[in-house]
Amino acid sequence: MINLQTWELLSYIVTVFGLPLAIFSFIWQQRKERENEEEAVYQLLSDAYTDFLKLVMENPDLKLRSQGVTSDLTEENFTHEQLERIQVLFEILISLFERAYLLAYEDKMTGKQLRRWASWDDYMREWCAREDFQQMLPRLLQGEDPDFCAYIQKLVPTAHTELKGVNHV
Numbered sequence: 001m002i003n004l005q006t007w008e009l010l011s012y013i014v015t016v017f018g019l020p021l022a023i024f025s026f027i028w029q030q031r032k033e034r035e036n037e038e039e040a041v042y043q044l045l046s047d048a049y050t051d052f053l054k055l056v057m058e059n060p061d062l063k064l065r066s067q068g069v070t071s072d073l074t075e076e077n078f079t080h081e082q083l084e085r086i087q088v089l090f091e092i093l094i095s096l097f098e099r100a101y102l103l104a105y106e107d108k109m110t111g112k113q114l115r116r117w118a119s120w121d122d123y124m125r126e127w128c129a130r131e132d133f134q135q136m137l138p139r140l141l142q143g144e145d146p147d148f149c150a151y152i153q154k155l156v157p158t159a160h161t162e163l164k165g166v167n168h169v
Contacts, residue, residue, distance in 0.1 A: 035112070038104075038112070038113065038116070039112075041103050041104065042104065042116045045096070045099065045100050045103065045104065045120070046119075048096055048099075049096060049123065052089075052092055052093060052096055053065075055089060055092070056089060059085055059089065061082060062078075062082060062085060062086050062089070064086070064089065086132070086136075087136065090133060090136050090140055091140060093127060093133075094140040094141065094144065094152075097120070097123070097124055097127075097148070097152065098144050098145055098148045100120045101120075101145070101147075101148040101151060101152075102145060102148065104116055104117055104120060105117055105120075105151070121155075124152055124155055125155050125158070128152065128155045128156045134156055137152070137153070137156065141153070
């Protein structure tokens with residue numbers, strides 16, 4: 001049989017090695033789960049953006065993916081029904097951008113978080129460079145998260161300049 005001193009020695013070994021190992025394992029598992037959750041959120045958001053682009057492709061008459069930006073959203077240039085479809089598509093897009101901002105944006109991001117967010121920032125800059133989107137932006141942002149509104153409005157002046165630089169390359 002094991003005597004009292006042996007039990008005491010084994011308890012010390014467990015305390016010294018086992019407990020820190022268990023804590024490390026728990027923390028590592030929690031971090032892994034958080035990364036998996038962030039990846040799942042990113043994938044769902046990416047799928048939603050792909051679905052949005054499919055809607056855009058189903059409406060080629062609105063010219064939302066053309067290089068020429070539709071700057072004058074008037075009934076002289078578009079039918080009432082087309083203007084309504086543009087507005088609805090932009091509302092869907094703003095909703096998606098806000099969801100991405102609320103779920104994926106943090107003030108201090110690193111590594112994978114930053115890389116994931118960079119793709120959303122690129123999408124937002126691309127759309128903010130469009131004059132038609134800019135024209136509707138004040139109406140689209142009514143009732144949206146204030147931090148998101150400030151973020152996307154800050155993109156508008158720089159996005160237009162950046163898009164011009166890309167188009168001239």
